Amino acid sequence: MTTLIEVSALQERMDVGLRTVLLDVRWALGDPDGRADYLRGHIPGAVYVDLEADLSGPGSPQQGRHPLPEPRAFAESARRWGISDGDTVVAYDDGGSTSAARLWWLLRDAGFDRVLLLNGGLGAWRAAGCPLATDDEQPAAGDVVLSSGRMPVVGMGARGFNDVAEWAATGILLDARAGERYRGETEPVDPRAGHIPGAVSAPTSQNLSADRRFLPAEELAARFAALGVTAAAPIAVYCGSGVTAAHEIAALEIAGIRAALFPGSWSAWSSHAGLPVATGAEPGGRRHAG
Known part of the structure; x- marks a missing residue:
């Protein structure tokens, strides 16, 4: 299934009038309101999408800072x-697709497969010398019918955190x-520093080249293979609050x-004092109970 579109291919679609819905998902940790950047x-033709309001539900210790939105609200x-x-x-977005991937994942989860990053x-659009607009696009309403639950997840439902702990131990x-x-050297937003015991460090930034484009498929495959990932092994991904983990899944x-998402991610795990955390560079690290 195709995941990416290049600027040249997008330009061609726009030039020949192929129906394309452009969505601007600018957001960053510590600077959540991308609308001002959008208007600059x-x-x-791009429509602004508010990650906090449109791509997340209300935060809670159980579900984390950016829970998945309620399916009906997302469809609306x-x-x-x-x-x-x-x-x-x-x-x-303007950050290497790290926030746009959240929208990509949600549409895929909703059964809409014709979505590209x-x-x-x-x-890349600017570098190609393409024009920018400063209006606040207000499109006519669409009629898409969406579902939910098409993408694999972990850490939800009755088994919750036990499911995540077992995944880290066996997958x-x-x-x-x-x-x-x-490594637990810093933690700017969540209750405790460190990682889920057994988890492997795989920073999202290393999926990208210097120009914030995804590395070629063969280089990504080599990167993940070096981390022990194979197509046959069960894979799950988490991040701080389930946003950039979608980038890793892309x-x-x-x-x-194919990989599953832990939507609550570290923001949910670290909010529960009874769950262990590990620090240091190794997956097992130094364990801290509660």
């Missing part, structure tokens, strides 16, 4: 953005956060590997 310049948002059945959606995002659990957060898909 975005791809013509998708129609508000102008998506109809049969459309092609292209999502982008713009490789290199807004930076491969990737931690997509920066290395210093994994990178794994480009490499031909």
Whole structure:
């Protein structure tokens, strides 16, 4: 299944008038409101998507800082953005697709497969000399019908955190956060520092080249193989709150590997004093109970 679209291919679609819904998902930890950046310049025709309001439910210790949105609310948002059945959606941001991938994952989970990430995002669009717009796009409502539960998840339902703990012990659990957060050297937003015992450090930033484009499929495959990942092994991914983990899942898909998402991620795990954490560079690390 295709995951990425290049700027040249997007330009061609737009030039010949192929129906394309462009969604701007600018967001960053510590700077959650991307609307101001959107209004300063975005791809013509792109609709702004608010990650906090549209791509997340209310945060809680059980579900983390950015729980998955309620399926009905997400479907209503998708129609508000102008998506109809049969459309092609292209999502982008200005940070290497690290927030746009959340929208990509949610649409895929909702059964909408015609969604692509713009490789290199807004930076690649600018680098190609393409024009920007500053209007606040208000599209006509779409009529897309969405479902939910099409993408694999871990850590939800009755088994919850036990499911995650067992996955880390018997499968491969990737931690997509920066290395210093994994090691427990710093923790800017969540209750405790460290990682889930057994998880392997796999920072999202290493999925990208210097120009914030995804590495080629063969390089991503080699990167994940070095971490012990194979297409036959059960893989799950978490990050701080389930946002950039979707980016890692996209990178794994480009490499031909399917992976599950732990939506609550570290923000949920670290909120429960009874759950163990590990620190240091190794998956087992130094364990701290509660």
